[in-house]
Amino acid sequence: MSLISISDIDLHLGAGTRSRQILDGISFDVDEGQTFGLVGESGSGKSTVLRCIAGLYRHWTGSIAVDGDTFESADRLAWCRKVQMVFQDPYGSLHPKHRISDILAEPLQIHRFGDIDRRIGEALEQVGLGGQFRYRYPHQLSGGQRQRVAIARALVLRPRILLLDEPTSALDVSIQAEILNLFKDLREELNLTYVLVSHDLAVIDHMCSAFAVMQAGKIVEVLTRDALDAGQVSAPYTRALLEASGHYDLAAPPSAQS
């Protein structure tokens, strides 16, 4: 049975006459231990899908189940402990005036965990940061270290699922390699399951066994990594993505489509 099962999610955002349909019939399943990717053009709804799974939006229709529990029937706090999110921006997502120890303690306090000190130490160790980082502020860390703190914050509650929204796109490629390796190690060690959003097909190919391609609120195609490597893509948008990804084709400038 799949760990995450999403079926037929519709979501509208915006009030009154400005209301727009943002997600249209989103369905996919993710097995335990798998990394499932989401790619697609800017504004196609990738972050919104993650927000729905994380419970940050609640007014969608359809069904989202994790480990057999549906979102409606589950206890909110329990859901949140199971499903954690890591955001794109390692600068914006950490409170600038809080020490790293406070940032990691906050979710533990909300969920009334004991033994907070030990848990913080453990999470920092899991992301490869030593105890000396505890008392620093975010501005005293490099971009890669900040992203590690953001991952540690997601890990302190011992979730089963991490939702990763462009977790490396603000980082240099050398730091990206460290963070992607870390995700792979953590997946093994902690038996995690990931949903990963990225605009970089090579990152998706490296991390994910399968991924969905989104366009304008819909999933246009679900592909396995093997199909991608063999170039077996069918949706025109996926092909454009594959062709534009990682390189610029001087011979064939793209057609305008604003």
Add this chain to the structure above:
Amino acid sequence: MTDPILSVKNLNVRYFSARGLLHAVRNVSFDLGREKVAIIGESGSGKSTVGRALVRLLPDIAKVNADRLSFEGKELLSLSERKMQDIRGRRISMILQDPKFSLNPVMSVGEQVSEAYLAHFKVSRAEAKKRAIEQLASVQIRDPEHVYGLYPHEVSGGMGQRIMIAMMLIPDPAMIIADEPTSALDVTVRAQVLSLLDDLVQRRGIGLLFISHDLNLVQSFCDRVLIMYAGQVVEELRASELHLAQHDYTKGLLASLPRIGQRRDRLSVLNRKQDWARDLERQP
């Protein structure tokens, strides 16, 4: 190369801040002709500082010197601020990473293009508006009349970037400095912006300095690549020969990239050597 548009020899930039002195750019030398030259390097390596030094847009705490910083035969460092402003507006354009910060949030994007037009040509407002709409169309914006009236927060990242480019093209620049112009864009929009820039180099003979940390992109889009590390250009290569890099830093960067179809369990990570930051020889 015959008469480069820009020639830089031993450019140095030092920041004197409360935290002390930082020698952010060290003896950087390069020429730019009618071509696309990339500067790549990690965050903090000095790429933007080089770009800003060329248009003299650094804060007061920055001290700039160079043996040569000549643009179209003029020595930029010895020009008056007024002359420099003139060059900045007319001959050198700069595209910044985040268009939303560069556009005025309380003015419609079309009016901003019109204003740019009025600043350079003696025409009526009606004429400026007409030209502005043409300019928007020329950067592949569909329905430019409609987009003219939108405010910056109402346009997507890719559109914002193209509007910036439309504004930049009005004065007919000889050189464009593009500081991470596409990192905020998704690949399909990115391809459109690049093809616009490419077109300018091919058809108008503009020199493009392209600051980026996207190795794959630079390899296929640019003609030459300067690799910066800790303020110095540690290696310079033809873009098509990036894979022949000799410097360990460049090799390390290339090895750390995931690539479609080359499956590896782990990506290789950079093993920094102190040696990479040591002073290189100055150009004579």
